[in-house]
Amino acid sequence: MKKAVVKILKNLNLIPSIKEDLKFNDLKGDDVYSLNILQPLLSGKPYLPFNGGALRPTGIVYILNEILINKRSSVLEFGSGITTILIARMIKKNKLNIVYKSVEHNLEWKNYLHNKLQEEGLLDQVELIYADLKKVAKDNETIWYDCDHLNNVLENIFFDLIIVDGPPANYPEIRYARLPVVDFIKYKLKSNYCIFIDDAHRDGEKEMISFFKKSYEITESHTVSKTFYVIYSKSLFNPIPIYYQ
Template sequence: MLAEKLYKIANLIQGINRTINTSHIELIYQRNYFELCNQAEWLKRTPLSSPRGGTASYTLLYIILSILNDKCCSNILELGAGKSTQLFASYVEHTNQSLTTVDHDAYWLEEIAKTSSKIKTVHAPLQGLENHHASQWYAIEGFSQKYDFVLIDGPPASNRKTKYDRLGITRFIPSILNEDFVILIDDASRAGERLLSKEIENTLGGHRIKFRKATFNGASSVILLASPRFEKFLYL
């Protein structure tokens, strides 16, 4: 009985320590993010993460901003609109590059489109998928171009029923990727996103496409997959 209680206490302490450590790391990403915002002459306004959750973490925002600030990406695909869209929109406004944002929410896309004429918004309602892990995905037949920066942060996949819904993108890998590419997968601590990363990795490996992987852990976990040219982003 005593041993069981001690075991539970030890697990509780480990959980508390993980929470404290994660919060500390997120604060570091937050500080670095704001410092980098000050250096980004192209950034019109600074997108903020919400302490209530439901928006991009500072971990994700810092990684995105670091990549954009390098000005090495010309075609961006964003699955799931949100705070990240504000960063992408400022970037393409300044650099005259390309941004395609896909979301299932028509109202949200309309609001996003008002912020910049440079954003190509694609309203894609969710539809059921057969013979696939995902129960539903965006109603998209294909993409008209290749991308060097892909952010996978949609569709919603936060509960038991939808947790594998982001795997729909695997049908288009690697055909949508430029020779040089970086892929970001947000919420990578979840089972669905871990499986998504594994499937993309297996597909890239099956096509003998060279890449490397890094995982960043803050308020959210982010997986980064990068071709050799973009390997520098593994060390942000």
């Protein structure tokens, strides 16, 4: 019977498709599990529009755990979105004293998030920073957030948690758009820090991780649920929401 089923699947050319689907089953399971953990920040609240550009629930839970368990006090996020709202909700719900800055290049989206945060009384928990995208250098085609503006608004602030989820880098021609973060944050970090990188399975982010490893003193780093990468300057309690044997 088993051989007959396999033969039918081969004839229908379904085996490659099934294998491709199975590759992502564990990721889907991670996210379903993590969504359950997130319920205290979702139940009874306005609906949040999760889409393909949003951070996966597993990554969000990891970040929330990191903030609470390892007592992060200053967070800098590149790429504002649903994660921004959920972190702000947790800061308020848990009565945390945290400096939280979130950088966004799309003014319309930034204004949308501002209104959502205002509706929930969360503007005291996070500052949204609009920064347009500009060429990093005259002889370089890479565009990143306006560094001069960011240096002004972030002057004399040091961070112990960095979230890299922007700017967009989801097409081949912009796949290296996030690389400038490596140089920008180098002198804005506390001695004990954590860097969280989304979309770590993509070529551009892999290159960025390689640059971090070459130019930073890293005590520990690892991949989480295949698409996130986490870097630590010091070994601390691992807040990963799910373990595999």
